[in-house]
Amino acid sequence: MESLRLLVMETYSSLLDRELCINEWAQERLSFAEPFWRFMSIYLEPSVLFNLLIPLSGIYSQELLTHLLSAVTLVSTLNSFEKWIYPEMRPLWWLREQYAKGQVLNKPQVALESNNLSCETSGGLPCAHSMTFTVFILILASFFFVHCWQRYVYWRSSVWRFFLYPVIVGVVVCMWLSRLYLATEFLHQCVLGSYFGIRALNCFEGNIKYLYSRRRRNAVVVVTILGGIAVGVYFLKLRLSIDPHWSVREAFKWCPEATYMRHEASPIFVLTRDLGNLMGVALASPLSKQ
Numbered sequence: 409m410e411s412l413r414l415l416v417m418e419t420y421s422s423l424l425d426r427e428l429c430i431n432e433w434a435q436e437r438l439s440f441a442e443p444f445w446r447f448m449s450i451y452l453e454p455s456v457l458f459n460l461l462i463p464l465s466g467i468y469s470q471e472l473l474t475h476l477l478s479a480v481t482l483v484s485t486l487n488s489f490e491k492w493i494y495p496e497m498r499p500l501w502w503l504r505e506q507y508a509k510g511q512v513l514n515k516p517q518v519a520l521e522s523n524n525l526s527c528e529t530s531g532g533l534p535c536a537h538s539m540t541f542t543v544f545i546l547i548l549a550s551f552f553f554v555h556c557w558q559r560y561v562y563w564r565s566s567v568w569r570f571f572l573y574p575v576i577v578g579v580v581v582c583m584w585l586s587r588l589y590l591a592t593e594f595l596h597q598c599v600l601g602s603y604f605g606i607r608a609l610n611c612f613e614g615n616i617k618y619l620y621s622r623r624r625r626n627a628v629v630v631v632t633i634l635g636g637i638a639v640g641v642y643f644l645k646l647r648l649s650i651d652p653h654w655s656v657r658e659a660f661k662w663c664p665e666a667t668y669m670r671h672e673a674s675p676i677f678v679l680t681r682d683l684g685n686l687m688g689v690a691l692a693s694p695l696s697k698q
């Protein structure tokens with residue numbers, strides 16, 4: 409059993425080491441588009457989706473607003489729970505930890521630059537930017553497609569779909585590259601973020617009638633239980649001598665400048681934000697009669 413554990417740990421460590429090279433490649437080769445990578449991470453992050461882009465979508469239709477708000481909130485809450493329960497390393501923490509433990513021999517194999525956007529205080533897996541943005545863009549694209557399909561006859565040609573799919577994949581990959589360039593995420597964290605987002609969205613769409621027709625009281629009880637689970641995880645971790653604020657401490661340890669850290673991106677803050685949004689959706693329930 410012990411040898412199996414060691415094998416898993418070694419495989420995992422070598423995977424992270426290899427993935428560091430991808431971050432390094434991104435920083436070396438993609439610096440020409442730095443303003444764009446920064447734009448993706450700053451203006452398309454989950455909080456901006458909640459505070460600006462989702463409310464603005466209400467201009468088009470209330471249905472789109474409700475759809476985006478409930479789906480992105482659910483997905484973001486899942487993400488925050490994962491980060492709260494099991495925070496994973498980020499590239500810069502992993503690299504610096506290895507230096508600190510002397511595991512990188514004389515010549516450093518990888519060099520990563522940190523900056524004001526690299527100082528995230530939550531765990532890396534799954535990437536919240538990729539997860540929420542993938543869901544956001546998929547819902548937006550499907551509404552856009554249906555809108556054009558109903559209004560323009562020429563849009564019914566399958567040619568448009570061949571254009572639309574690469575555009576969706578392209579913008580999601582740009583979000584991954586942005587996170588890799590800023591060295592905030594490993595590649596697997598971005599890919600899994602989008603994958604989990606798509607799976608969660610499928611599940612949401614499959615049960616949308618059921619979810620939308622929940623009574624307010626039931627929905628509020630479920631969100632309250634989720635809040636209780638979050639608090640329970642905190643005390644369980646304390647009991648098991650696991651530091652619930654491990655990721656914040658890692659950020660403090662390795663961030664080049666303490667003022668770069670944002671309290672509003674810390675695990676507790678993000679979890680509270682998402683549960684607050686979810687409570688808002690619960691209080692507005694039932695979202696549709698039926």
Ligand SMILES: O=P(O)(O)OC[C@H]1O[C@@H](O)[C@H](O)[C@@H](O)[C@@H]1O
Pocket residue numbers: 453454455528530531532534535536537538587592593672673678
């Ligand atoms: O996991 P990522 O993409 O590095 O994001 C970390 C945090 O970044 C913040 O900007 C978001 O508001 C949070 O929702 C998110 O958890």
